[in-house]
Amino acid sequence: MPTERLTFKIAWREPIPARLTYLIDNGTVITHPNGDDDRLTGTQEILFTYDAPKSDIHIIRWLLWFPEHTLTKLAATARRSSSRKFSPLNSQPGEQKIYWERSGAL
């Protein structure tokens, strides 16, 4: 099965750590948070690269988790390895409390 490499980027304004609790690509759970994967935790930005079966459209679902905090200017983007430009996956939600769970299509 041919695969392609994708990069998912999620960013926010505050210098507060948050964790990408799950990432689902086209119905497949991509992140395996049982392990101590440092790439899933970040401050102000998380950049996560993964391989997925090649597809015309990737429906990406994610949960960013930041208990006890409120984050603003949240933005999720993604790109294929064949493209330099990140495409927005969803409209910016303004501010979110505790978590941000959404989906979008690349």
Add this chain to the structure above:
Amino acid sequence: MRKGSTFWAPWLVLCLSSAALASPALDQLKQASLHEQRCLCQQLETQTLFTRVRETTTPVDSQSSAGELLARAEAAIQASVDDAKAGFTIAPLRFIEGYKGPLNPQLTFAAFDDGRTRLGAALNGVYSVAKNPSPKGLKISFCSYDEGAYRNTLDRAGPSLRRACAVVASLPDPAPGFSPGDEEPIERETWRIVRHLCGVDEAPQVETKSPPGSCKQTWTFEDAAIRVVRAIQNETIRLERIGVPAQKEMSQLTERLEPFTAELQTLAEHEAPGFVPRFTTIEDAIRQYAWRRSRYVLGVDGRVDFFPLKGGFNPSAEPDKNPLPRAQLASWQANLAGSWGRERVFLKMGLLLGQKRSEHMDSLNPLSPGLSFKATYVVGALVGQLTDDEENVQVEGQELPPHLLVGMEGSVAFVTKRTPTHPNLVDNANAALWLEFRFTEKLAVRTGFQLDAETVTRPEDTSSTPPRAELGKLQYSVPAFVLTALQF
């Protein structure tokens, strides 16, 4: 993502002529969506971890700030038959928006009815075992989404997909517009798949490509919805790129898309429901989780008390021997304390070191080491239930119900060297037993009894017969007290 009604407006006219050719298998798509959602939530239940959770609690103890945390600030007034005092403690870092660091410095200012003033500073570090809780630990279920509501959403969106598919059925193969040598473009793949999903006559079947363990067994409603939207967007872009030669096609397309604007908007905004319950539930779950986990705090605290500052007329017969106090140091004390808290219990132990003097003309007593302790137990709710049968704390709107605590605290300080004039090992001691009514997490009233034992000194008297030597012994008092504390 490319979406928006303005984008569709120029687009929606193209397809009516071949609308009858599309017939999407809505039931299959919906069932696939429901299955995929169920499968994903079950996988998330077993896989996901969360980041550390910290929690702060309310200290109402004005004795020492070491080993206890403060949310932001606390004002307390304590009155007893012996004295009265008022204090204010502030944790400055907690006023920085978003600060949840492990260090919790505190500053204290207090006033006593005998005119003494207290300045204090404390630095506490906190560690909580409540880290990386799993959804099960937080008792959050990723499968608690409302499947019935999701089914209804799919039912409502079904007609929109059917009508939009009628437009899709008439879209031409975008391949002729591609440059020679292009690999199979994404746009053509979308067109190929959406024709299959829309049930366009004679459209070849396209299988999903999923790795082992994937929840995607077949195409879902969401797969169809996003591709319908994307295929129409792609065709719009293709015609725009052609420009003037495709002007007629573009205007036909726009005219045909016009009646479908609302449908396309519905499909563009369609999403499967999230897995996380609404946020108030999570906040309560975090509080419940922290309640069940141990939290440790280690801190140091230092404070100094000053005699009052007085000036003007001195009524003493011998003003030179009995000068007015000029804010001299009355006492100082340093504390090292550690605490542990879990569920209803809070325990704190500390070491202290200090010096004091009774009068401002005296010299400071020798260094006096000592021990301190504090224990509290949450008896129960004043109204309603504090916990359920499994000892899960009942949280509503992130707050505990009004509740009652019983507590005891005390300290004992020793002399470093016993002398004939100070024969007791204990220099001073105090203990208190109290009840605390926490009406809200911001307002508490504590009332109880305090046992104070302090060495008082009888001065030497050589004029008496026989002469009396200087002697220091413990004197006890048991005042009742009431303390009101406000926390912010």
